[in-house]
Amino acid sequence: MSNSGIRSRAPVPLDRCGMARASDILGDRWTLLILREAIYGVVRFADIQADTGVPRSVLSNRLAKLVDAGLLTRFEYTEDGARPRQGYRLTKRGAALATTFLAMKDWWDMGQETPPTVRFVPKGQAKPVRVALLDENGEEVDPADLKLQLD
Amino acid sequence: MSNSGIRSRAPVPLDRCGMARASDILGDRWTLLILREAIYGVVRFADIQADTGVPRSVLSNRLAKLVDAGLLTRFEYTEDGARPRQGYRLTKRGAALATTFLAMKDWWDMGQETPPTVRFVPKGQAKPVRVALLDENGEEVDPADLKLQLD
DNA sequence: GCCCCTCGGTCTATATTTCAAACTCAGATA
DNA sequence: TATCTGAGTTTGAAATATAGACCGAGGGGC
Numbered sequence: 001m002s003n004s005g006i007r008s009r010a011p012v013p014l015d016r017c018g019m020a021r022a023s024d025i026l027g028d029r030w031t032l033l034i035l036r037e038a039i040y041g042v043v044r045f046a047d048i049q050a051d052t053g054v055p056r057s058v059l060s061n062r063l064a065k066l067v068d069a070g071l072l073t074r075f076e077y078t079e080d081g082a083r084p085r086q087g088y089r090l091t092k093r094g095a096a097l098a099t100t101f102l103a104m105k106d107w108w109d110m111g112q113e114t115p116p117t118v119r120f121v122p123k124g125q126a127k128p129v130r131v132a133l134l135d136e137n138g139e140e141v142d143p144a145d146l147k148l149q150l151d
Numbered sequence: 152m153s154n155s156g157i158r159s160r161a162p163v164p165l166d167r168c169g170m171a172r173a174s175d176i177l178g179d180r181w182t183l184l185i186l187r188e189a190i191y192g193v194v195r196f197a198d199i200q201a202d203t204g205v206p207r208s209v210l211s212n213r214l215a216k217l218v219d220a221g222l223l224t225r226f227e228y229t230e231d232g233a234r235p236r237q238g239y240r241l242t243k244r245g246a247a248l249a250t251t252f253l254a255m256k257d258w259w260d261m262g263q264e265t266p267p268t269v270r271f272v273p274k275g276q277a278k279p280v281r282v283a284l285l286d287e288n289g290e291e292v293d294p295a296d297l298k299l300q301l302d
Numbered sequence: 303g304c305c306c307c308t309c310g311g312t313c314t315a316t317a318t319t320t321c322a323a324a325c326t327c328a329g330a331t332a
Numbered sequence: 333t334a335t336c337t338g339a340g341t342t343t344g345a346a347a348t349a350t351a352g353a354c355c356g357a358g359g360g361g362c
Contacts, residue, residue: 019187019252020203022259029178036170040299045339052171055321060340083329086339093262098294099282100254101170107251108173111244117302127287129297131250136278138291143249146280148191151268196310206350211311234358237310 025069026097030054030062038072038094039101043087063088071097103131176220181205181213189223189245190252194238214239222248254282 026032033052042048049059066072071094078084090097102120109116119128133141177183184203193199200210217223222245229235241248253271260267270279284292 019256019259020184022255023180023183023187026255027178027180027183029174032174032178033171036174046337049339056340057322057342058320081330083338095294096258096261098297099284100251100258102284102294103251103254103282104173104177105170107247108170110247119300120297121300122286122292123296123298125286128300129284129286129292131254132283132285133250133253133280134283134291135273135276135280140285140289141273141280143246143253145274146249146271147274149270149272149279197308200310206352207311208313208351209349232359234309 025065025071028062030058031066034059034062034066035071035090035094035097036101038088038090039098043077043089045086045088048088066094070094099131102129106131176216176222179213181209182217185210185213185217186222186241186245186248187252189239189241190249194228194240196237196239199239217245221245250282253280257282 026035030052033054034048037048037051042051045059045063048054049056052059054062063072063074067074067088070091072088073091075087075089076084077087105116105118105120121128133143133146135141177186181203184205185199188199188202193202196210196214199205200207203210205213214223214225218225218239221242223239224242226238226240227235228238256267256269256271272279284294284297286292
């Protein structure tokens with residue numbers, strides 16, 4: 001990533017760049033944890049609450065925002081002999097965040113001495129996936145070898 | 152990503168999984184924007200402030216936290232004939248977040264009808280990179296074909 | 303020397319958000 | 333009938349965020 005020279009202004013059309021919008025949704029301590037739960041397949045209000053420690057009122061608020069943003073859907077399910085319950089699961093758009101979360105996990109794991117105890121593995125394989133940058137030919141690219149291109 | 156069945160508890164050793172720790176640092180509306188600035192190569196307090204709109208007091212606080220977390224370093228630089236200034240730039244560990252940010256950008260861009268106006272392109276090439284999951288043989292993996300593996 | 307400007311902050315007083323704990327409501331269970 | 337559980341909502345105190353004023357050091361113009 002080129003970090004050449006000291007500029008006095010950003011060279012980037014900021015409100016069009018997407019990152020700002022993404023961080024409107026994702027830039028929150030609890031939201032990231034809630035989405036992690038969703039990626040793990042946890043669907044119940046009480047379970048998300050117990051796993052993350054988020055206060056109920058905040059969880060309620062964040063789930064509503066995530067549904068509103070189209071990342072989660074609320075559905076009703078009935079376990080045998082129990083009354084119907086509500087659950088939350090990822091939409092297609094929400095599930096597309098998996099790569100981002102895996103990148104974040106890789107980043108964190110890279111900084112640790114001990115190997116991770118949770119891994120994401122391709123079905124039918126033994127070793128975990130990793131996240132990489134690919135060029136147009138499918139060749140891997142070093143993140144340090146990128147340049148910014150603006151319209 | 153397997154989302155099979157309704158569980159009443161998470162299957163994941165949560166405090167060891169890294170995501171929680173990563174979101175301690177990254178899970179904040181302004182922090183994500185500040186790091187984006189750093190990735191773009193913006194180094195000056197006043198510029199980050201102007202680009203993102205973060206209040207000065209918050210920026211001051213977040214920069215300190217990011218330095219403390221080892222993602223940014225503060226350095227002094229002198230432009231020709233000007234007095235020395237302070238700047239912030241990514242550490243190695245901070246720069247390693249680029250993949251996460253690119254994944255987030257890809258995710259956002261994917262949800263838009265209009266193509267992005269900011270792109271990251273490998274040096275010497277014309278088309279932007281994309282973020283992908285690779286298995287141990289370097290083959291690309293569909294995020295939907297992953298399973299969780301726990302110790 | 304004196305005034306004013308910029309940069310990189312800090313301080314202050316108000317507004318918003320978070321939090322823990324209590325409460326609600328509906329259906330199942332004893 | 334009383335009780336429990338899941339999925340929330342309400343409440344009032346505590347923590348955070350915010351805008352805007354202030355500060356201190358270095359440089360330039362006069």
